[in-house]
Amino acid sequence: MSGEKYAVTVRSSFSAAHRLLEYPGNCEKLHGHNWQVEITVESGSLDSRGMALDFREMKTALGEILARMDHKYLNEVPPFDGLNPSSENIARHIFDRMEGKIPSPARLSRVAVWESEDAWAEYSRPGR
Numbered sequence: 001m002s003g004e005k006y007a008v009t010v011r012s013s014f015s016a017a018h019r020l021l022e023y024p025g026n027c028e029k030l031h032g033h034n035w036q037v038e039i040t041v042e043s044g045s046l047d048s049r050g051m052a053l054d055f056r057e058m059k060t061a062l063g064e065i066l067a068r069m070d071h072k073y074l075n076e077v078p079p080f081d082g083l084n085p086s087s088e089n090i091a092r093h094i095f096d097r098m099e100g101k102i103p104s105p106a107r108l109s110r111v112a113v114w115e116s117e118d119a120w121a122e123y124s125r126p127g128r
């Protein structure tokens, strides 16, 4: 087995409002962000087209997930009606929904969520 690894990343964005519960500060008040989202997929091999995973497929799958949150008040959208809509929780939620959409042998390795240009959260976990 070679240690080769390819990583492919796509970026997309969505706009939404949220408020952070139990947070002493401005983020407890209703406000909005233009979140940037990056997903990275890794694979040890390429398909017959020379791709780890088609960027277009990744963008389509990510777009479906983000559409549920775009222009919404996140605190009312499951699972954030019972889970604080922090960038960390948003990243994990996107990871959970995205993981099953990635065909083997590729695997989702990372989701990063930018709340602003200079502040972001990342989520990853070991593959199954």
Ligand SMILES: [Zn+2]
Pocket (backbone or CB within 6 Å): 018, 027, 031, 032, 033, 115
């Ligand atoms: Zn915020």
